[in-house]
Amino acid sequence: MSASEAPRFLCDAMLGKLCKWLRIAGFDSAYLSHSVPVQLVDRARREGRIILTRNTKLLARENLPAHLFISDDRWEAQLVEVAGAFGLDLVAEAFARCLACNVNLEPIESRAEVEAVVPEYVYRRVVSFHGCPACGKVFWSGTHLGRMEQRLRAVAERVAKIAEKGGGPGSEE
16 A cells, blocks of 8 residues: 555654654654653544554553554564555655655755755755755755665565465564
């Protein structure tokens, strides 16, 4: 499933790194860093989001909206769990969201718009930039992008191997 068709997620306070990597993969993922269960549940209902949580006490609540309990404490394994559970394509729309505000990035039409914002060597070397319409952050393709894409592809391969074996979330290792 691509990011544009995918469910929207709400990560609890224990899943900040997972939230970041879901955004890197292009998925709408909100994060409550200091959440209490009632805030998490209310926001999930209000915004039509699926709760991703490691909080076992939250699972005991009645009428809990759509959710997925994340069993592992390592972000890569967590991403495997989520991608496997929801059939997510982790690379199709990668790098389309602002990592800070979760808003879809937009191409910057004129390089001159970013000249005063990005380092001089980046401005000389990079041809295209994307910007966040909400917070104004500017993004470009650097060496870190290749490393992040490799990590996403590695996680996607793990998800595919688990699916081939007929396993579900939490069935690896």
